[in-house]
Amino acid sequence: MDIQNLASRLFLIGSEASRAMSPGLWNPVLEELGGRWSYEAWDVPRGAPMSRVRARLLGSDVVAANVTMPHKQWAARAADTVSEAVRLSGASNLLIRKDGMLAAHNTDVAAVAALLGGRHQRHVVMLGAGGAARAALVALKGLAGRVTVADRDPEAARQLHALAGQLGMDAETATWADAQEQASRASLIVNATPVGKRSEDAPVWGGSRLAGDAFVYDFVYAGHVTGTIAAAREQGLRHADGWDHLRAQAAAMIPLLGLAPQTDALLQRTLAAIQAKG
Structure with a gap:
């Protein structure tokens, strides 16, 4: 047919x-x-x-x-x-x-893979643990050293942590505050939450300086530049936004x-x- x-x-x-x-x-x-x-x-x-x-x-x-x-x-x-x-x-x-x-x-997986370009990530901080985060993890299969997972919902974080383990990743769960702190030293920060939908939202990791080799991946798209992407640009970091x-x-x-x-x-x-x- x-x-x-x-x-x-x-x-x-x-x-x-x-x-x-x-x-x-x-x-x-x-x-x-x-x-x-x-x-x-x-x-x-x-x-x-x-x-x-x-x-x-x-x-x-x-x-x-x-x-x-x-x-x-x-x-x-x-x-x-x-x-x-x-x-x-x-x-x-x-x-x-x-x-x-x-x-x-799952074209989300294909999109993340294309935008990250196959680079190895020494430390990934995954903020959010829903479908977008799961797609990002699969796209990073074989490319991530360490993965830190945080979500407001502990069960969602637990499930994403289990997926990371199934994909052969060295993964841990963390509180939201701990993950935000770890983001300052990570090579990839993924925002898989709605943070940024509002123009007044701060960067998802809280606004500290990030490592010079960091890549910021923000799934949110909106009619404004999100706080997460604005901070990445201000720091001169590589980034991909929701668009x-x-x-x-x-x-x-x-x-x-x-x-x-x-x-x-x-x-x-x-x-x-x-x-x-x-």
């Missing part, structure tokens, strides 16, 4: 999907590609009956669905087949319907959805226009 000929709808599923940038990014691109597909936000709150969501995604009009907080781990469990990145991370941000089944992918991540993970979707090669250039142009509007 050719899903491109028979189906037409892509979804973004999340508790605050209607506030996300993805429909505004994808719909102009899909229109320029011929207007066969549309991209729609679908707010699915935490605790909603997810069996109904899965049944809807198997409808003949559905191409695929991006999945965001808090449903990435559900998406991995709901799929009939999973990619290696999903198997390792236990999280999926893309479900593709084909032949009456759902295939789970960089959004572009990289969207680019990773192109071959999975069978889209035309010019899609990448269209995505970059549209994303730049959205950013320019603030």
